[in-house]
Amino acid sequence: MKNKKPNLKTIEEPARQLEVYQEAEVVVVGGGPAGVSAAVAAARNGADTVLIERYGHLGGMATGGLVILIPHLSDGTERLAIAGQQKEWLDRLAPLNGVIHPPGDSIGSSDPKLVKQWGGYRFFVVDGKIRLSAYVDPEMLKCVLNDMVLDSGVTLCLHSWGCRALMDGDSIMGVTFESKEGRKAVLGQVIIDATGDGDIFASAGADHDATLDPKLRSSKLALVFRVGNIDYERFRAYKGKETQTTSIYETGSEESSYAKTMGELNRLGGFTVTMPTPRKDVVWFNNWIPDLSCLNVKDLSRMETETRKKMLLTYNFFRENVPGFEDSFILDTASQVGTRGSRRLIGEHILTEDELRSGTAYEDTIALFPPLTCNASPEKPNRCIPYRSLLPRNLDGLLVAGRCFSSDLVANDIMNLIPPCVAMGEAAGTAAALSVRHGVAPRAVDYTKLRDRLVDQGVPLPELP
Ligand SMILES: Cc1cc2nc3c(=O)[nH]c(=O)nc-3n(C[C@H](O)[C@H](O)[C@H](O)COP(=O)(O)OP(=O)(O)OC[C@H]3O[C@@H](n4cnc5c(N)ncnc54)[C@H](O)[C@@H]3O)c2cc1C
Known part of the structure; x- marks a missing residue:
């Protein structure tokens, strides 16, 4: 028998050469609502894109976490507040009998017959008006997300756990991942952290906060x-x-x-x-x-x-x-632990509760989301997310999408629902593709071009302030 080791507190892992598994233009880590949307948007906008997901399916909380309610896609009128890829999920799920939601022509209606018909589903009726919200079948959603990713030409790495950022000074140049093939590297011009937990930005040294408030849903x-x-x-x-x-x-x-x-x-x-x-x-x-x-x-x-x-x-x-x-x-x-709250980036802009409650719109808004408990109105306007909330302060080549975006605790608790995460992903992927195409850092992407692309993709955005 070998001698017992001394009581070590740390141990040194020897350095080693890693094989570069693939080089791409955009690398997305995490295949949940935000990551899938980011990868699809990047690929549809012409970027050679890799998506790394630790489990064997896509969808994150929306599939593996069995979180099946996709709420508040309209704001109380007949207008959609979140569309783009989020709407595409519903359209692709419909022929698979994988979704239930009030039909398009009922949205915004206060017809008592419709209100009675749909009132049995939480969030389908708010302030007496039909809202577009949906309940999805998580197994069908896994199939739909696979199709969206593969149809758009993304290279998919499933069963691959993203480990650490690879840095070149203050710029991120790739990530390592661990799989049954061992530890390898994927290099990219823009890396998008969509792990929900900020695993990649934390290892890159981005400023972040991981405190939780026991009173909020995000600590459960x-x-x-x-x-x-x-x-x-x-x-x-x-x-x-x-x-x-x-x-x-x-x-x-x-x-x-x-x-x-x-x-x-x-x-x-x-x-x-x-x-x-x-x-x-x-x-x-x-x-x-x-x-x-x-x-x-x-x-x-x-x-x-x-x-x-x-x-x-x-x-x-x-x-x-x-x-x-x-x-x-x-x-x-659920095969995945149900979690909403984790590391939050401290980015170029920290979205705050006050901003959300007052309906602040930004010069770089990339998504809006209706208030949860009432229909949008001048007193309770839609809530907006600026592009700067996806950008780290101190690092280049990195974008963040989904529930780990830059926000205070309460703003995060309000905005970490699936639709805003999909919208953030769509914006991050589109911005990453523009960054590659124009040879500029993500923080230097021209917002007008990003906005035009998002609007073309069906993303509702407010008038510029
Ligand atoms: C119990 C519960 C109920 C909820 N109810 C609702 C609701 O009714 N409606 C609603 O809209 N929202 C709801 N939410 C919130 C919502 O589900 C999440 O906030 C949302 O899914 C976040 O999306 P995301 O893509 O940022 O992260 P996630 O959905 O967490 O996806 C992250 C993905 O990254 C992968 N990943 C993580 N780390 C790594 C790594 N290191 N390498 C590779 N892959 C990695 C994960 O496997 C996962 O696929 C609920 C959440 C919970 C827990």
Whole structure:
């Protein structure tokens, strides 16, 4: 037997030569809503593009995390507030029976018949008007995202974990990734960090903040699961009116039997949020633990084991106490930990809560998003994201898209939903392609050209201030 090693606190990893797996113009790390959109936009705008994703499918939280609600794509009028690639998801999912949403000609309507028809889905009706929001089938979405990426000519590296930025002074020139082939490098002129957690910008030395606020949704790690073979009509009748607010706790209508039943579940130590899905016999459940970090192995392990216990408690309780669940079964659990909050870039512009609440528009707006709880109005205008929130302060060759974009905690909590992440990805990919084409750094991309390209791609943007 070898002698026991001394009690080492660190150990030196020997330096080694890495094979360059591929050289591209644009390299996107992370294949969630932001990363897919970035890669597709870069490739459609003419850039030779590689997309690196650690798992075997695309979609991030929207597929592997079973986050199936895509909310607030219109602002209360018939106008769409987010379109572009986000709309393309819905259009491609429709023939696969992979999505449910109110039809295009009902958007903005307050017709009582339509409001009654769609009121059973959370976020389909806001302030008495039909909004475009959608529930998607995560398995169909995986297929659609594969098609979008491959059709646009992106080179896809699945089962490849992006590790570290490769730097040339203050410029990023590529990334290393780890796979069953070992550790290799991919080089690019522009790198887009769409890992959600800012893995690449952190290793590049970009300024960032990883604090969490236990009061906000972004500090909750979640396990989403789906229950199949339920009798949805009986469940709906028992549950009563679907809440149309953003409240995350399942309460049911006040004093209803459902509210009392949920009170009993709470007393037993369980809680949940349920949502409908595109299939009538399947219901979506979410349970979570607050104040945990998805960057911490102990927290992640605790979350995976404790939420699974909570899931069993909740599911058994529903089967025994809630009409419609008698013959149900647990269909699946999310293969990816449910996480919204992580590292946030400290970029050229830090989007703030005040700016969002006052509807500040920028000279470089790349996306807008309607307020969640009410229809957009002069008092509650759409919220905007500037291009500068995707740009690090101190590094070149790097763009950031998705939930790790430059924002304060509350602004991030409001804007890390799927539609803004898709919109950020589409803008980052388009900007990266323009940066390559015109031979300028991402921060020097001409905003007028970027805006024109985004508008051509169907992205709604506000009038210039
Ligand atoms: C429980 C829960 C409920 C939610 N509810 C809603 C909702 O109803 N509607 C809504 O719009 N939003 C909701 N959200 C928020 C939303 O899902 C996310 O904020 C959004 O998906 C973020 O998109 P993203 O592309 O930035 O990141 P992610 O979706 O996290 O995607 C990141 C991708 O990068 C990959 N990746 C990460 N690190 C690496 C690496 N080092 N190398 C390679 N690949 C890597 C991941 O595997 C993943 O595919 C919810 C989130 C949770 C957790």
